[in-house]
Amino acid sequence: STHLEHQDETNVMSIEEARALWSEHEARTRNLAMILTEHLRLILQPTQATKMRGDFRTGKRLNIKRIIPYIASSYKRDKIWMRRSVPSKRSYQIMLAIDDSKSMAESDSRDLAFETLALVAKSMSMLEVGELSVVGFGEDVSVAHDFSTPFTSEAGAEVFRQFNFSQRRTNVRKLLAESIELFRTARLKAAGSASELWQLQLIISDGVCEDHPTIRQLVRQAHEERIMVVFVVVDAAAQKAQAIGGPKQSILDLQFASFINNELIMQKYLDTFPFKYYLVVRDVQELPAVLAGALRQWFAEVVETGG
Amino acid sequence: MATQVSGDRTAQVRIHLKTRSSDIELPEDTGPILVSTELKRYQLSTLVNRLLETEKPIPLEFLINGQFLRTSIDEFLTQNGISAETTLSVEYVKALIPPLYVASY
Ligand SMILES: [Mg+2]
Numbered sequence: 001s002t003h004l005e006h007q008d009e010t011n012v013m014s015i016e017e018a019r020a021l022w023s024e025h026e027a028r029t030r031n032l033a034m035i036l037t038e039h040l041r042l043i044l045q046p047t048q049a050t051k052m053r054g055d056f057r058t059g060k061r062l063n064i065k066r067i068i069p070y071i072a073s074s075y076k077r078d079k080i081w082m083r084r085s086v087p088s089k090r091s092y093q094i095m096l097a098i099d100d101s102k103s104m105a106e107s108d109s110r111d112l113a114f115e116t117l118a119l120v121a122k123s124m125s126m127l128e129v130g131e132l133s134v135v136g137f138g139e140d141v142s143v144a145h146d147f148s149t150p151f152t153s154e155a156g157a158e159v160f161r162q163f164n165f166s167q168r169r170t171n172v173r174k175l176l177a178e179s180i181e182l183f184r185t186a187r188l189k190a191a192g193s194a195s196e197l198w199q200l201q202l203i204i205s206d207g208v209c210e211d212h213p214t215i216r217q218l219v220r221q222a223h224e225e226r227i228m229v230v231f232v233v234v235d236a237a238a239q240k241a242q243a244i245g246g247p248k249q250s251i252l253d254l255q256f257a258s259f260i261n262n263e264l265i266m267q268k269y270l271d272t273f274p275f276k277y278y279l280v281v282r283d284v285q286e287l288p289a290v291l292a293g294a295l296r297q298w299f300a301e302v303v304e305t306g307g
Numbered sequence: 308m309a310t311q312v313s314g315d316r317t318a319q320v321r322i323h324l325k326t327r328s329s330d331i332e333l334p335e336d337t338g339p340i341l342v343s344t345e346l347k348r349y350q351l352s353t354l355v356n357r358l359l360e361t362e363k364p365i366p367l368e369f370l371i372n373g374q375f376l377r378t379s380i381d382e383f384l385t386q387n388g389i390s391a392e393t394t395l396s397v398e399y400v401k402a403l404i405p406p407l408y409v410a411s412y
Contacts, residue, residue: 102392168390208341210319248338254321256341257354264353269341 012164018157025118026153032288033122039292044092044129092130092198093147093186096120097175098163099205101138105165107237107249109206114163115284116204116232118156120291125151130198131190134159135182137175138167147186172209176218176229183227199227200295207233207251207273207280216274223276228298231278232291238282252280320344320380320391324355326399331365333358339394344381351376355399366402371395 013021066080098113117134124132131147144162145155183199190197201222209215222229238250254269277298279290321339326332337358342351352367359365369376376383376397384391 102390103394106393168392170392208319208321250338253338254341255337258343259346259350259353264350264357266357 013161015157015161018161019154021114021160022118022153022157025114026122026156029115029119029122029284032284033119033126036119036123036288036291037126039288040123040127040129040295043292043295044090044127090129090196090198091190092124092200093183093190094120094124094130094132095147095179095182095199095201096132096134097179097201097203097205098134098136098144099138099170099203100136100163100165101167101170101205102165103170103206103208107206109234109236110163110165112234112236112281112284113204114160116234116281116287117159119284119287120202121151121156121159131186133182133186135175135179136163137171139169139171140167141171141175141178143182148189170205170209172203172205173211173214173218175203176215176222180218180222180225180227183222183225199225200298201227201229202291203229203231203275204234205231206235206237207231207278208254208269212272212274219275229275229277230291230294230298231273231275232287233278233280235280235282318344318381320384321394322380322397323394324358324397324399328401331355331359331367331399331401334360342380344384344391345379347379348376351397351399352402367399368402370398370400 063080063082066077069077070080096117098117099109104110104113121132121134124130132145132151133143133147134145136142136144142162144159145151149155179201183201187197187199219229233251235251238248238252251269256267256269256272258265258267277294279287279294281287281290319341321341323339324333324337333355340354342354346354348367348369351369352364355367356364371380371383372387372389374383374387378386380395383389389395
C-alpha cells in the first residue's frame with residue numbers, strides 16, 4: 001500500500017511500543033468509554049416497543065388497499081391483514097478516519113487523536129452493534145483496519161503503528177471520495193438487508209483542510225447514500241497555547257484571508273467549514289457528551305426522513 | 308498511487324505574522340491566518356495593513372526563514388522544500404523607499 005512509502009521515511013514504532021501505547025490510552029479512557037457506551041446504547045439501539053399499525057389493539061387489521069386486488073384476483077391475493085411490526089435489528093458500520101498529516105504532530109494533536117481513537121473503538125466494541133474500520137489520511141488514504149476484522153486490543157496496537165503524522169498534505173477531498181467507495185463496498189458485503197445498515201464516518205483531525213466547496217458537495221453525496229459524516233476537530237493546540245500564555249492557536253480563532261477581485265476578504269475559518277456536523281474537542285473528557293449529542297441529532301433526522 | 312495530478316496541490320497555508328519593529332506591531336496577537344499560497348508580497352502587505360488599520364498603507368517586505376519573499380508563497384515553499392502543513396513564521400519589515408521615489412519628493 002501507499003502507506004508503507006510514508007513509513008519508510010520515518011521511524012515506525014515496534015509492536016511492543018504500539019502495544020504499550022495502546023494499553024496506556026485504553027486505560028486512560030476506560031471510564032469515558034463506559035460513559036460513551038451508555039450514551040450510544042440509548043441512541044444506536046432501536047426502540048424495543050413495537051409500533052402498532054392501525055388502531056386495533058388486537059394487532060390485526062384489514063389493509064384497505066389490498067381489498068380490491070383481493071377481490072379482483074378471485075380471492076387469490078389474500079395478504080390483506082396488517083399486524084404489529086417488529087423492529088428490525090439495526091447494524092452499523094463505523095469508520096474512524098484519522099488525520100495522519102504533519103500538522104497533527106505540529107499542533108500536538110497526536111495524543112488527543114489516539115485517545116479519541118481508543119475511546120471510540122473501545123465503546124463500539126463494547127456495544128457489539130456493528131463493524132468498525134479505521135483509515136488514515138493525509139496525502140493518501142489507507143485502510144489501517146477493515147470492517148471485516150474484529151477490533152481487539154491487538155488490532156488497536158496494529159492501528160497505532162500505522163500512524164506517524166508526517167504526511168505532507170491533508171487531502172480531505174480525497175478522503176471523502178475514497179471513503180464513499182469503501183462504504184459502498186462494505187454495504188454490499190454486509191450481512192442482512194442493506195436497508196437496516198447504518199453507516200457513520202467520524203473524521204478526527206485538526207480541521208485544517210482546503211477546497212471547502214468540493215468537500216461540501218462530497219459530504220452531500222455521502223448523506224444521499226445515507227453515510228453520516230461527523231467531523232471531530234481536535235483542538236489540542238488551543239489548550240497548550242493558553243497554558244503557556246502564547247499566541248492564539250485555536251481553530252476557533254483562525255482567520256481566513258482571501259483576495260476576490262483584488263479585494264481582501266477576511267473571514268473566520270469555521271464560517272466556511274463544509275461539514276454540517278462538527279465538534280470541536282479540546283479534551284478527550286468532553287468527547288462522550290458532544291459526540292453523543294451529534295449522533296442523537298443525526299439519528300433523529302434519519303428517522304424523521306424515513307431512512 | 309502517490310502520483311499527483313498537477314493542480315491538485317496544496318493551495319493554502321497558515322502563516323504567523325510577526326515583526327521586530329515596535330511601531331508596526333499588530334494591535335493584538337492575531338494568531339495564525341490561513342492564506343492562499345498564490346499570495347505574493349503585495350497581497351501580504353495589503354493584509355498586514357488591514358490588520359494594522361493604517362490610514363495610509365505602509366509598503367512592507369516579507370521574510371520567511373530569513374529570506375525575502377520575491378515570489379508567490381507557493382513557489383517559495385516548493386523551492387525550499389517546505390510543506391504547507393507547517394505554520395509559516397512570516398516576518399515583515401518596512402520596505403525601503405526606492406531612491407527614485409525619494410528624488411521626486
Ligand atoms: Mg494537516
